[in-house]
Amino acid sequence: GLPQVYAGEAPKQGLPPLQVMRYGFPDMGSIKYREGYIMSYDRRNKTANWVCEHLNAERLAVQEAKRDGMAFKEDDTDPELFRARLADYRGSGYDRGHMAPAGNYKWSTKAMEDTFYLSNMSMQVGKGFNRDKWEELESYVRSLTKTNRNVYVCTGPLYLPRQEADGNMYVRYKVVGPSQVAVPTHFFKVAVVEAPNGNLTIQSWVLPNEVIPNDTPLTSFKRPLAEIERRAGFLLYNSIPDKYTRGV
Amino acid sequence: GLPQVYAGEAPKQGLPPLQVMRYGFPDMGSIKYREGYIMSYDRRNKTANWVCEHLNAERLAVQEAKRDGMAFKEDDTDPELFRARLADYRGSGYDRGHMAPAGNYKWSTKAMEDTFYLSNMSMQVGKGFNRDKWEELESYVRSLTKTNRNVYVCTGPLYLPRQEADGNMYVRYKVVGPSQVAVPTHFFKVAVVEAPNGNLTIQSWVLPNEVIPNDTPLTSFKRPLAEIERRAGFLLYNSIPDKYTRGV
Ligand SMILES: [Mg+2]
Numbered sequence: 001g002l003p004q005v006y007a008g009e010a011p012k013q014g015l016p017p018l019q020v021m022r023y024g025f026p027d028m029g030s031i032k033y034r035e036g037y038i039m040s041y042d043r044r045n046k047t048a049n050w051v052c053e054h055l056n057a058e059r060l061a062v063q064e065a066k067r068d069g070m071a072f073k074e075d076d077t078d079p080e081l082f083r084a085r086l087a088d089y090r091g092s093g094y095d096r097g098h099m100a101p102a103g104n105y106k107w108s109t110k111a112m113e114d115t116f117y118l119s120n121m122s123m124q125v126g127k128g129f130n131r132d133k134w135e136e137l138e139s140y141v142r143s144l145t146k147t148n149r150n151v152y153v154c155t156g157p158l159y160l161p162r163q164e165a166d167g168n169m170y171v172r173y174k175v176v177g178p179s180q181v182a183v184p185t186h187f188f189k190v191a192v193v194e195a196p197n198g199n200l201t202i203q204s205w206v207l208p209n210e211v212i213p214n215d216t217p218l219t220s221f222k223r224p225l226a227e228i229e230r231r232a233g234f235l236l237y238n239s240i241p242d243k244y245t246r247g248v
Numbered sequence: 249g250l251p252q253v254y255a256g257e258a259p260k261q262g263l264p265p266l267q268v269m270r271y272g273f274p275d276m277g278s279i280k281y282r283e284g285y286i287m288s289y290d291r292r293n294k295t296a297n298w299v300c301e302h303l304n305a306e307r308l309a310v311q312e313a314k315r316d317g318m319a320f321k322e323d324d325t326d327p328e329l330f331r332a333r334l335a336d337y338r339g340s341g342y343d344r345g346h347m348a349p350a351g352n353y354k355w356s357t358k359a360m361e362d363t364f365y366l367s368n369m370s371m372q373v374g375k376g377f378n379r380d381k382w383e384e385l386e387s388y389v390r391s392l393t394k395t396n397r398n399v400y401v402c403t404g405p406l407y408l409p410r411q412e413a414d415g416n417m418y419v420r421y422k423v424v425g426p427s428q429v430a431v432p433t434h435f436f437k438v439a440v441v442e443a444p445n446g447n448l449t450i451q452s453w454v455l456p457n458e459v460i461p462n463d464t465p466l467t468s469f470k471r472p473l474a475e476i477e478r479r480a481g482f483l484l485y486n487s488i489p490d491k492y493t494r495g496v
């Protein structure tokens with residue numbers, strides 16, 4: 001039958017189907033609702049647009065899931081055309097870097113297993129990044145739950161422009177494997193921290209996808225939220241009341 | 249209040265709000281319903297993801313709208329952070345290239361005016377492309393209405409990888425202007441042609457965003473639909489019955 005798409009500011013029930021969309025409505029988005037996180041998958045780059053999580057001390061205290069033996073798996077909720085494959089990461093020289101980290105989900109075997117979908121992975125430099133500075137950031141964000149009520153966190157890749165020899169700005173990133181999965185130039189992480197008194201603060205970082213010296217402080221990677229939003233192409237935590245600073 | 253977002257395969261009414269999305273659901277998409285076309289805006293690259301149209305001889309015969317004096321205009325339906333600006337195109341060396349061409353909308357002043365939003369523009373090489381081979385393709389697609397009942401057409405930019413000197417594949421594209429609007433490497437156009445007997449055929453092209461010699465035949469740019477879908481990151485006209493070829 002006809003796709004259920006209607007005219008107006010947004011699709012509404014009760015209006016006639018749109019003739020212009022007679023043979024299909026191109027679907028950009030691929031929102032995935034997992035046990036412990038929610039994400040948007042970028043079918044063009046074959047990795048996340050964003051991955052949102054919620055952490056608190058109560059859940060992080062539960063030690064139920066064991067990471068050993070959990071297998072990375074292709075995500076069959078997307079058409080084959082758009083899937084990242086195990087073969088893309090194998091021999092690529094990059095880690096299968098979790099966006100929602102497995103370490104946030106010890107409270108549930110199912111929730112931890114859900115972090116092993118390739119849709120939750122990005123091509124990350126291993127030594128010096130995924131296994132070091134990036135993991136330090138993940139641990140730091142978890143540690144925020146010790147003295148706060150809730151931590152909301154959103155993570156994703158960036159493809160940042162830089163000036164080349166001709167003086168112009170270019171976005172340039174490698175694509176690897178048979179499916180040509182993008183290698184992001186950077187990754188962002190944004191944490192909304194809810195204090196015991198309910199006050200909210202936002203901390204946000206951009207790290208380059210490269211070897212980072214261990215003695216570089218995490219604070220040196222703090223970036224304004226609006227800069228991340230502009231680069232990523234979506235607003236983050238825009239339901240935060242205006243009185244809270246959306247800055248570094 | 250809380251964003252209206254719920255758990256499950258897709259948001260459903262009746263379920264409790266998702267804690268993980270307590271402070272906002274990042275919205276990738278920006279679907280715009282215009283008088284004559286429907287489009288998805290890419291807030292990262294500040295140009296379309298896709299622009300869908302429906303053409304037929306009856307409407308194309310109407311000569312009502314006059315292009316002269318119609319002004320290009322910024323699209324204020326997106327937050328300022330994500331908008332392409334007049335200043336981005338000015339002096340860029342690129343044309344403001346319509347995705348939904350003004351020439352398809354002589355049947356309505358409002359419909360033609362709607363094609364002048366910058367969200368419907370892409371940075372196109374002017375002479376030798378926008379004003380020549382690309383326009384030839386637009387004219388060709390219009391001409392299909394003469395002997396067919398309906399023509400459905402979808403148009404958009406592509407950012408195709410190519411091999412560099414180190415043997416690896418890279419996506420690389422220029423970004424220009426204060427807002428750093430992307431300059432696509434290629435553009436696609438897909439036409440679903442409905443014959444008088446109801447039979448459907450699909451024609452699909454990919455043209456490089458560069459000067460193309462006038463004697464190059466349009467047929468040399470035909471590409472399989474699946475290749476365009478994989479590169480663009482979405483399925484096109486996937487409601488077409490399976491019996492019709494989705495190929496060149
Ligand atoms: Mg990791």
Ligand SMILES: [Mg+2]
Nearest residue numbers: 345346349378
């Ligand atoms: Mg044009």
